[in-house]
Amino acid sequence: xxxxxxxxxxxxxxxxxxxxxxxxxxxxxxxxxxxxxxxxxxxxxxxxxxxxxxxxxxxxxxxxxxxxxxxxxxxxxxxxxxxxxxxxxxxxxxxxxxxxxxxxxxxxxxxxxxxxxxxxxxxxxxxxxxxxxxxxxxxxxxxxxxxxxxxxxxxxxxxxxxxxxxxxxxxxxxxxxxxxxxxxxxxx
Numbered sequence: 001x002x003x004x005x006x007x008x009x010x011x012x013x014x015x016x017x018x019x020x021x022x023x024x025x026x027x028x029x030x031x032x033x034x035x036x037x038x039x040x041x042x043x044x045x046x047x048x049x050x051x052x053x054x055x056x057x058x059x060x061x062x063x064x065x066x067x068x069x070x071x072x073x074x075x076x077x078x079x080x081x082x083x084x085x086x087x088x089x090x091x092x093x094x095x096x097x098x099x100x101x102x103x104x105x106x107x108x109x110x111x112x113x114x115x116x117x118x119x120x121x122x123x124x125x126x127x128x129x130x131x132x133x134x135x136x137x138x139x140x141x142x143x144x145x146x147x148x149x150x151x152x153x154x155x156x157x158x159x160x161x162x163x164x165x166x167x168x169x170x171x172x173x174x175x176x177x178x179x180x181x182x183x184x185x186x187x188x
Contacts, residue, residue, distance in 0.1 A: 005085055006064045010093045016109035017049075018057050019093040022086055023113025025067055031077040032058055042112040047105075095121040104129065104169060111176070119180050126180075130173040133166045140166075 010019055017039070024030070024038050036054045043049065058080055061067040066089050069078045094110055107125050114122055140159055 005066075005089045005092060010089075010096060014053075014057055015093070016106045017047075017053070018061060019090065019106075020109040020113050021054070021057060021061065021080075022066060022082075022090045022093070025080050026082050026086055026090060027113070029079050029081040031079055033077070035080065043108070091118075094118045095124075104172070107173075116184075119184055123177050123180055126173045126177040130170050130177075133169045133173070137163065137166050137170075 020039060020042075021035060024035055030038065032055045033051060035058070036049055036051045039047070039049045039054065058067065058069070062069050062080070065083055066085050067080045068083050069080055071078050090113075094114065107122070107129060110118070110122060110125065140162060
């Protein structure tokens with residue numbers, strides 16, 4: 001494993017948080033508590049970031065060789081630093097296709113730690129997300145109008161909720177992609 005990115009390093013439900021941690025450590029090394037605070041600052045209340053989970057994930061990233069942990073002084077907190085693999089692993093994560101559920105969470109995590117060089121991969125991810133949502137809208141079942149049926153009312157309400165969520169996802173992906181493209185076009 002030394003010298004190469006571990007296979008499957010960003011699989012599973014914790015992948016967005018693991019990728020975000022790599023991005024934060026590349027920006028600036030820090031202790032687990034500090035990194036937890038930076039995550040909370042970036043994601044706000046949208047994500048429930050548990051300090052214990054952050055330490056567990058950091059330890060896993062250290063075991064995989066994607067981060068290293070140093071204690072500057074005997075009584076000081078451990079500080080997580082990037083390794084020679086961190087940047088490549090983060091780039092691979094940025095370019096990777098998203099898991100089926102929940103794709104927006106993964107894209108949000110990428111956006112939170114992205115740099116200008118990640119813009120092309122992010123635009124592709126946003127377009128994929130938009131296309132997947134459009135396909136899901138097309139696949140939504142029609143609901144027969146059964147007046148007076150509680151079951152029909154519930155099915156119709158569920159369909160309306162799914163449709164509203166998918167339409168919001170499509171609009172968010174389009175708007176975010178447009179903003180990234182405008183920024184790039186402005187030459188900033």
